[in-house]
Amino acid sequence: MKTIGFIGLGIMGKPMARNLLKAGHKLVVYDIIPAPVKELVEAGAAEGASSADVAGRSEIVITMLPNSPHVKEAVLGPGGVLEGAKSGLILVDMSSIAPLASQQVEKACAAKGVKMLDAPVSGGEPKAIEGTLSIMVGGDKDVFDSVAEVLGAMGKSVVHTGLIGSGNTTKLANQIVVALNIIAMSEALVLASKAGVDPKVVYQAIRGGLAGSTVLDAKAPLVFQRKFNPGFRIELHLKDLLNAMDTAHETGTSLPFTGLATEVLSHMKSAGKGGLDHGGLVQYFEALAGIEVK
Amino acid sequence: MKTIGFIGLGIMGKPMARNLLKAGHKLVVYDIIPAPVKELVEAGAAEGASSADVAGRSEIVITMLPNSPHVKEAVLGPGGVLEGAKSGLILVDMSSIAPLASQQVEKACAAKGVKMLDAPVSGGEPKAIEGTLSIMVGGDKDVFDSVAEVLGAMGKSVVHTGLIGSGNTTKLANQIVVALNIIAMSEALVLASKAGVDPKVVYQAIRGGLAGSTVLDAKAPLVFQRKFNPGFRIELHLKDLLNAMDTAHETGTSLPFTGLATEVLSHMKSAGKGGLDHGGLVQYFEALAGIEVK
Numbered sequence: 209m210k211t212i213g214f215i216g217l218g219i220m221g222k223p224m225a226r227n228l229l230k231a232g233h234k235l236v237v238y239d240i241i242p243a244p245v246k247e248l249v250e251a252g253a254a255e256g257a258s259s260a261d262v263a264g265r266s267e268i269v270i271t272m273l274p275n276s277p278h279v280k281e282a283v284l285g286p287g288g289v290l291e292g293a294k295s296g297l298i299l300v301d302m303s304s305i306a307p308l309a310s311q312q313v314e315k316a317c318a319a320k321g322v323k324m325l326d327a328p329v330s331g332g333e334p335k336a337i338e339g340t341l342s343i344m345v346g347g348d349k350d351v352f353d354s355v356a357e358v359l360g361a362m363g364k365s366v367v368h369t370g371l372i373g374s375g376n377t378t379k380l381a382n383q384i385v386v387a388l389n390i391i392a393m394s395e396a397l398v399l400a401s402k403a404g405v406d407p408k409v410v411y412q413a414i415r416g417g418l419a420g421s422t423v424l425d426a427k428a429p430l431v432f433q434r435k436f437n438p439g440f441r442i443e444l445h446l447k448d449l450l451n452a453m454d455t456a457h458e459t460g461t462s463l464p465f466t467g468l469a470t471e472v473l474s475h476m477k478s479a480g481k482g483g484l485d486h487g488g489l490v491q492y493f494e495a496l497a498g499i500e501v502k
Numbered sequence: 503m504k505t506i507g508f509i510g511l512g513i514m515g516k517p518m519a520r521n522l523l524k525a526g527h528k529l530v531v532y533d534i535i536p537a538p539v540k541e542l543v544e545a546g547a548a549e550g551a552s553s554a555d556v557a558g559r560s561e562i563v564i565t566m567l568p569n570s571p572h573v574k575e576a577v578l579g580p581g582g583v584l585e586g587a588k589s590g591l592i593l594v595d596m597s598s599i600a601p602l603a604s605q606q607v608e609k610a611c612a613a614k615g616v617k618m619l620d621a622p623v624s625g626g627e628p629k630a631i632e633g634t635l636s637i638m639v640g641g642d643k644d645v646f647d648s649v650a651e652v653l654g655a656m657g658k659s660v661v662h663t664g665l666i667g668s669g670n671t672t673k674l675a676n677q678i679v680v681a682l683n684i685i686a687m688s689e690a691l692v693l694a695s696k697a698g699v700d701p702k703v704v705y706q707a708i709r710g711g712l713a714g715s716t717v718l719d720a721k722a723p724l725v726f727q728r729k730f731n732p733g734f735r736i737e738l739h740l741k742d743l744l745n746a747m748d749t750a751h752e753t754g755t756s757l758p759f760t761g762l763a764t765e766v767l768s769h770m771k772s773a774g775k776g777g778l779d780h781g782g783l784v785q786y787f788e789a790l791a792g793i794e795v796k
């Protein structure tokens with residue numbers, strides 16, 4: 209069995225690495241924060257001294273980091289993956305980053321004989337723990353096939369989406385739809401409230417028709433219960449929308465609604481609400497409408 | 503069995519009236535256009551000479567008209583329902599109009615001893631023909647109960663949503679969600695295309711997760727097939743969004759996304775595309791992004 213390096217043991221990375229151990233893989237782990245490294249070592253992983261050290265001891269390296277700059281630093285920077293990598297190493301970056309960044313990192317990898325896939329996930333911490341993430345994978349199909357089983361230990365849906373960067377493009381498309389569907393629900397429910405109609409009745413009346421959505425069924429009940437603990441935090445969704453807008457600008461795509469949504473999420477973050485679940489975006493529209501709720 | 507008057511035999515009204523006849527109701531019908539009146543008379547309905555005449559010969563009058571001014575004209579105008587109505591008549595306005603207009607018409611009705619419900623529908627022509635519309639009904643609960651069986655001949659879901667106007671408010675909430683969900687899908691698919699990823703792959707990768715919606719499953723395949731015949735026409739959806747924005751302004755509700763969506767639909771109408779299915783809104787975003795498609 210191949211040795212897998214795992215770099216980035218945060219809220220998502222730690223349970224994903226655990227699921228690889230459970231599936232019987234040999235793991236070498238690294239994080240700049242010692243506590244989760246210690247946890248994984250107790251669970252059976254070896255400890256790497258740096259990203260370069262992890263890469264030198266592995267056939268496959270997985271990175272799970274916050275955003276594009278962190279991935280560039282961990283792969284291309286001093287003490288990074290490319291410094292230690294043997295030729296033929298496969299790097300699977302499972303971070304949600306800008307597709308252009310994936311393409312740039314892949315180019316640098318290719319120059320050193322390292323094959324790279326971008327493989328961002330959706331589903332959040334609960335599905336990371338269960339090993340039932342959705343994984344969207346861009347890059348060479350042969351390379352994808354060679355790691356599909358490893359990815360299968362972390363996700364229930366592992367889809368090859370196209371060339372390098374396409375995993376992250378697919379993830380951004382997903383995040384655009386989710387953000388705008390939450391906003392659609394918010395404006396509809398706020399208008400109903402202000403017009404004197406019970407939003408719960410509206411929800412029940414419309415959910416079975418063309419207005420129905422997974423967002424509506426997942427988030428409207430939480431709005432009614434005023435439950436805004438994450439879930440998926442507004443500040444993380446903002447990061448994705450900023451990457452979507454960067455990608456839009458680089459590719460000559462004008463996205464007026466996603467652009468406006470980005471400003472809404474940005475306001476929520478600066479107002480100190482970036483830690484709320486993205487269902488909490490309804491508070492922005494309630495405030496605009498002068499609705500007083502707890 | 504009570505005699506039902508039916509005013510407005512358009513694309514929706516004609517099949518709805520037919521379903522009342524099929525259910526065994528006595529019908530008196532009226533429209534300013536003679537052809538559909540003739541059809542209904544051949545099917546067994548009596549012909550009214552005017553809205554007032556229809557009202558004088560009925561215990562229940564249903565109106566199914568394009569928008570608020572038409573309803574006001576047919577009910578409050580010369581030769582209108584209130585001119586001919588006996589006290590105790592029940593008026594069920596099934597048009598999709600502004601909730602405030604429903605409330606205004608109801609007040610004038612009440613002054614003449616006429617009880618009124620607003621009962622807009624969703625589902626479009628196919629469900630009007632099948633008798634499987636969703637009907638959202640605002641007004642007095644006792645009055646609702648007394649006509650629920652009659653409405654049941656036209657719809658499979660007949661929901662009491664609250665006070666007069668709440669049927670139309672619920673309908674507007676529905677139309678806000680549908681319009682913005684179509685726009686969400688459009689921006690996501692256009693970004694994917696421009697970033698070099700197959701939108702069909704993106705659709706398959708995201709439809710099972712939080713981005714899933716009835717709109718996505720109903721409209722994305724039509725986008726891929728370039729099928730934009732209605733369905734539900736952009737110009738009708740525009741009418742609903744204009745009523746939503748009027749309602750927003752009257753109730754002190756700011757809806758930036760619905761407002762922007764209204765401008766998109768308005769542009770499509772002035773560009774001669776108001777007759778397309780609302781799934782055709784994707785063309786607005788394709789044009790913004792400079793995508794050439796047939």
